[in-house]
Amino acid sequence: MIGGAQTHRLADGGLIDRSVPLSFRFDGKTLVGFQGDTLASALLANGIKLVGRSFKYHRPRGILTAGSEEPNALVELRSGARREPNTKATTAELYDGLEAASQNRWPSLNFDLMSVNQLFAPIFVAGFYYKTFMWPAKFWESVYEPMIRRAAGLGRAAGVSDPDHYDKAWAHCDxxxxxxxxxxxxxxxxxxxxxxxxxxxxxxxxxxxxxxxxxxxxxxxxxxxxxxxxxxxxxxxxxxxxxxxxxxxxxxxxxxxxxxxxxxxxx
Known part of the structure; x- marks a missing residue:
């Protein structure tokens, strides 16, 4: 069957070309979408609704919108030197061989140990770390700061030089x-x-x-x-x-x- 197990795909309609299936990977799992899909629509067609975790409490997050205003479905595209973090799945055009991964979870999206933060929501108020990690002072550089930096942020930068080159141009119009x-x-x-x-x-x-x-x-x-x-x-x-x-x-x-x-x- 062309399209594989796209269990949540409508039988017809939409702006996709069902004659052109596209293979892609999300969190190591191979899936299939169609030409004209975004990564978000292809994930939904395959029944994948959990795509990320919230920044602070690591609560489960799904796809909320269909465009560039999307606040939840932030993913990493590609790998190695071309890794691109914090890309909105709703604006990522699906292509054959696309490689994507969820962010802000460990060790996996479905089982994220950092979701334990939800239990401490009453004490994790804004700026709590400025009061909590003041003592002992010598722990800041050796313990507190490395721990906070490891937990903070969303996607991961590539960490190596970008192998690509980028053109720039000037265009004039009325x-x-x-x-x-x-x-x-x-x-x-x-x-x-x-x-x-x-x-x-x-x-x-x-x-x-x-x-x-x-x-x-x-x-x-x-x-x-x-x-x-x-x-x-x-x-x-x-x-x-x-x-x-x-x-x-x-x-x-x-x-x-x-x-x-x-x-x-x-x-």
């Missing part, structure tokens, strides 16, 4: 648009038709924003058809640049915007 929802696409169409140079950035790998989930009609067309027509028209405009998998992260002096584009894993 209008930059963040997001490809109905407002973003309509703005891009209006600006593009006026002859303006346009850059449309979308952090997701599929364009359409909330229309992908909400549906409905625009200009008398079903949402999916309107998106397809809008993207077709924008793609034909020579001065419009569409950049999926690209997140605008800052606005700076002089009308300068910072963006980061993902170009590797999905390939």
């Amino acid at each position: 209008v930059v648009i963040a997001g490809s929802g109905p407002a973003g696409l309509a703005a891009a169409l209006a600006a593009g038709r006026s002859g303006a140079r346009v850059i449309l950035c979308e952090e997701d790998f599929v364009l359409g924003g909330r229309l992908l989930a909400d549906g409905g009609t625009i200009d008398g067309l079903p949402a999916a058809e309107w998106i397809a027509r809008a993207l077709g028209e924008l793609s034909a405009m020579p001065d419009v640049r569409i950049m999926p998998r690209t997140t605008l992260f800052g606005v700076y002096d002089g009308g300068t915007y910072g963006a980061i584009e993902k170009v590797n894993d999905h390939l």
Whole structure:
């Protein structure tokens, strides 16, 4: 059966391509999803709901949202020198061979010894360590600080030099648009038709924003058809640049915007 034991997968629908199964690993277990999945949707399709532990008390945490606002499903991607901690599973595009691991647990996600912290919640108030670990003073560097540092944090940094190289570039436009929802696409169409140079950035790998989930009609067309027509028209405009998998992260002096584009894993 194509797709393996995806026990929680709907029989049809969605924005995935069921003819293209993708194999991936989570916490050492091999699983299968489909092209168009995020890591989060693939995990849910395989019946995996526990994906992490809370920072302080190590309480069980599942997937709460479907986008970049996700507070719980923070995972490590890849391993070795390319390990990338604290990646949101809801924004990680599934690809064949993806390797992911849960964080903030020991020795395992289902059996986390640090969850004993829940029993001490009444005394683990904010800043308790500033009063608790003051005496004896000589214990701070030898015992207290190493213990706290070992327990603190979420993901693990690679600890070795990054073997990859990163390009940077300057692009110029009259209008930059963040997001490809109905407002973003309509703005891009209006600006593009006026002859303006346009850059449309979308952090997701599929364009359409909330229309992908909400549906409905625009200009008398079903949402999916309107998106397809809008993207077709924008793609034909020579001065419009569409950049999926690209997140605008800052606005700076002089009308300068910072963006980061993902170009590797999905390939």
